[in-house]
Amino acid sequence: MAEPTVRVSGTVLASLMFQHLNSDSDVEGLVLGEGRIEEQVTISDSQADHIHIEETYNVQKHIACHRLNTLYSSTGDLNMEAVQKMLVDNKRESVIGWYRQRRNTEQQMTLREKLIHENLKNVLSNPHMIFLLLTPSKVTPSGSTHRMEYSAFISRSRRFVNVPILITNLGLLEQLAYWKVSTSCSAAGYSLTMKKHGSRFFSSDGLLKEVKEVNSMNESLQVELQKSCRDVEESERLVEALQAEVSSLRRRLKEKQQKEATEEPEPVRSSDQRNVRLQESVSSLSCCPLFCSQTLNLQGFPLPDVSTATQVNADSPPANRNRKRPREEPMGGDRKRRRS
Amino acid sequence: MNNMSPEVALHRISPELRPLLCNVVRNGRVGLDSTNCLRVTDLKTGCTSLTPGPCCDRFKLHIPYAGETLKWDIIFNARYPELPPDFIFGEDAEFLPEPSELPHLVHWDAGNPECLLQLVKELIQQYHHYQCQRLRESSRLLFEYDSLLEDPNYGHNMEIYAGRKNSWTGEFSARFLLKLPVDFSNIPVYLLKDTALDPGEDVALLSVSFEDAEATQVFPKLYLSPSIEHALGGSSALHIPAFPSGGCLIDYVPQVCQLLTNKVQYVIQGYHKRREYIAAFLSHFGMGVVEYDAEGFTKLTLLLMWKDFCFLVHVDLPLYFPRDQPTLTFQSVYHFTNSGQLYSQVQKSYPYSPRWDGNEMAKRAKAYFKSFIPQFQEGAFANGKL
Numbered sequence: 001m002a003e004p005t006v007r008v009s010g011t012v013l014a015s016l017m018f019q020h021l022n023s024d025s026d027v028e029g030l031v032l033g034e035g036r037i038e039e040q041v042t043i044s045d046s047q048a049d050h051i052h053i054e055e056t057y058n059v060q061k062h063i064a065c066h067r068l069n070t071l072y073s074s075t076g077d078l079n080m081e082a083v084q085k086m087l088v089d090n091k092r093e094s095v096i097g098w099y100r101q102r103r104n105t106e107q108q109m110t111l112r113e114k115l116i117h118e119n120l121k122n123v124l125s126n127p128h129m130i131f132l133l134l135t136p137s138k139v140t141p142s143g144s145t146h147r148m149e150y151s152a153f154i155s156r157s158r159r160f161v162n163v164p165i166l167i168t169n170l171g172l173l174e175q176l177a178y179w180k181v182s183t184s185c186s187a188a189g190y191s192l193t194m195k196k197h198g199s200r201f202f203s204s205d206g207l208l209k210e211v212k213e214v215n216s217m218n219e220s221l222q223v224e225l226q227k228s229c230r231d232v233e234e235s236e237r238l239v240e241a242l243q244a245e246v247s248s249l250r251r252r253l254k255e256k257q258q259k260e261a262t263e264e265p266e267p268v269r270s271s272d273q274r275n276v277r278l279q280e281s282v283s284s285l286s287c288c289p290l291f292c293s294q295t296l297n298l299q300g301f302p303l304p305d306v307s308t309a310t311q312v313n314a315d316s317p318p319a320n321r322n323r324k325r326p327r328e329e330p331m332g333g334d335r336k337r338r339r340s
Numbered sequence: 341m342n343n344m345s346p347e348v349a350l351h352r353i354s355p356e357l358r359p360l361l362c363n364v365v366r367n368g369r370v371g372l373d374s375t376n377c378l379r380v381t382d383l384k385t386g387c388t389s390l391t392p393g394p395c396c397d398r399f400k401l402h403i404p405y406a407g408e409t410l411k412w413d414i415i416f417n418a419r420y421p422e423l424p425p426d427f428i429f430g431e432d433a434e435f436l437p438e439p440s441e442l443p444h445l446v447h448w449d450a451g452n453p454e455c456l457l458q459l460v461k462e463l464i465q466q467y468h469h470y471q472c473q474r475l476r477e478s479s480r481l482l483f484e485y486d487s488l489l490e491d492p493n494y495g496h497n498m499e500i501y502a503g504r505k506n507s508w509t510g511e512f513s514a515r516f517l518l519k520l521p522v523d524f525s526n527i528p529v530y531l532l533k534d535t536a537l538d539p540g541e542d543v544a545l546l547s548v549s550f551e552d553a554e555a556t557q558v559f560p561k562l563y564l565s566p567s568i569e570h571a572l573g574g575s576s577a578l579h580i581p582a583f584p585s586g587g588c589l590i591d592y593v594p595q596v597c598q599l600l601t602n603k604v605q606y607v608i609q610g611y612h613k614r615r616e617y618i619a620a621f622l623s624h625f626g627m628g629v630v631e632y633d634a635e636g637f638t639k640l641t642l643l644l645m646w647k648d649f650c651f652l653v654h655v656d657l658p659l660y661f662p663r664d665q666p667t668l669t670f671q672s673v674y675h676f677t678n679s680g681q682l683y684s685q686v687q688k689s690y691p692y693s694p695r696w697d698g699n700e701m702a703k704r705a706k707a708y709f710k711s712f713i714p715q716f717q718e719g720a721f722a723n724g725k726l
Contacts, residue, residue: 106428143389
């Protein structure tokens with residue numbers, strides 16, 4: 001549900017009061033400014049999202065009628081010619097309502113004011129018109145104390161709702177949250193300055209340039225982060241696959257071991273066969289005259305041992321074809337020797 | 341709220357607006373309850389406090405309506421007195437009459453002293469329509485209204501105040517104020533206590549308050565203009581029946597109307613009977629009549645003599661004569677009581693019949709006097725002192 005508020009600067013209010021003070025009658029006129037409707041979404045863990053609509057009407061200026069009852073007839077019908085004449089240098093769109101000041105009366109809209117308000121809404125095609133009512137009165141009979149009451153009214157389905165007025169002086173003290181938009185200002189000098197220097201700070205859509213840059217950087221960071229996330233994901237998947245494979249192999253090995261344990265023991269020959277091979281290899285080496293030799297010639301080359309050679313021929317199995325032949329060193333080759 | 345007399349209000353109002361207000365306070369009788377004129381209070385000004393008076397141009401107008409008093413603010417402008425007034429309708433903030441139904445606003449004429457009063461009457465008419473519309477909140481009460489509207493005796497003389505929630509129960513409540521079509525024209529002229537005041541039109545208003553939308557708590561009350569109330573014997577003389585449970589106004593109102601009509605007829609007949617009685621006594625006693633009430637025919641005094649004994653007879657005729665017997669007060673012209681008053685004896689029971697005509701009553705009274713006087717004389721000599 002929309003909660004409208006009307007904001008009037010201290011200057012404008014003082015100007016209104018000054019106008020009435022210098023008049024010996026009721027006064028009225030048009031109110032210029034800006035109306036804004038914002039939608040605020042409050043996200044909470046405990047309840048569903050709450051959408052809150054705020055209507056704010058900033059009163060920036062007023063145009064006084066020089067004489068009462070010039071804008072309308074006795075039944076509240078508007079005189080458009082007179083309205084246009086009043087708005088000579090101002091845009092029709094900037095009219096957000098009208099005002100009236102009457103002394104010593106109630107803070108309620110009168111019959112004619114309600115009729116005028118409805119007609120003004122229709123004529124200016126603005127359903128969000130506001131009506132400011134200021135009612136100064138004398139509090140004490142001697143006139144030592146006077147009171148100025150002010151309020152705003154807005155029409156909702158032909159019912160008039162009282163809207164609170166907030167006076168904005170230098171700033172709003174109750175503003176605790178961040179400002180969503182800057183305070184509006186209609187001063188010509190301000191507009192000129194903003195026009196001159198604005199392009200250095202603001203982009204074409206009205207946002208601060210730095211904000212745009214930061215947003216771009218943030219987007220790039222997001223892209224890189226996503227890339228890294230993808231890489232991590234892939235490696236994780238690979239690790240997962242390898243782990244699965246290892247687990248599978250271990251499982252198969254275990255099964256195989258279990259299977260072997262339950263079957264008959266294998267003949268020793270197999271291991272003996274393996275041992276025989278080792279034995280053959282060792283025997284081959286040990287039977288090698290050069291291996292067992294303890295004699296070296298003058299060149300340092302071992303001399304074959306005759307006894308070992310004959311023993312080998314007697315009881316060793318046939319020589320392994322894979323046995324390597326000792327490398328024959330060429331005479332006077334790369335072999336390093338120490339000359340004494 | 342500061343009550344002020346019409347003269348004070350007229351003195352303080354801006355001179356250009358005075359004729360308009362004068363017409364309202366002097367001739368402003370609106371609605372069914374037009375006993376009193378419209379009242380003006382809280383006279384204030386829209387000018388600065390430095391402006392010399394009289395310059396008041398705004399005030400509250402008190403308007404009787406359906407047993408309530410509407411307090412409407414009327415706002416003029418002393419600097420522009422030719423401009424039409426504006427209105428604030430008090431607590432009825434939702435009342436928004438159609439301007440086309442207010443011809444005296446559309447064609448406001450500041451030079452016509454009656455313009456404001458006429459405009460107020462048009463607004464009250466619109467206000468009545470507005471209140472009738474509010475009855476739609478309760479089908480039961482809407483039925484009551486529609487059924488009364490169909491009867492021409494009541495439909496055109498009805499004020500309704502609806503929509504005000506009962507502050508205790510929160511229920512929708514409404515009040516009907518009806519002007520009863522009773523003919524009071526034949527009631528004898530009423531002698532006002534204060535002749536300076538004009539009692540206004542003789543009227544009987546029946547107020548029926550519905551405290552809930554289902555009509556389970558209904559409180560009727562009858563209001564009579566002062567002359568009628570006096571003629572009928574005061575506020576306690578007439579008791580209307582209670583609203584029957586489950587009943588409806590279209591049955592109840594005619595019942596009350598008939599009761600009141602019967603009472604009025606009885607009073608009228610009583611007046612004629614009293615006049616006839618006095619006329620008969622004048623005829624029979626001739627020079628013996630000392631004085632009599634020539635307007636209400638409620639009193640008669642005779643100076644009689646029996647065997648050189650003079651005495652006075654005061655005859656007091658009650659309001660509901662001949663149903664109620666006249667009171668005879670015999671008074672000696674010679675004897676006093678200890679308190680210094682003339683010795684007297686009151687006789688309330690003597691041969692009497694309400695069916696006798698005046699002549700017969702005079703004859704019988706004369707016969708009674710003759711029979712009672714010896715006894716009175718003895719008493720006077722015995723108990724009084726010369």
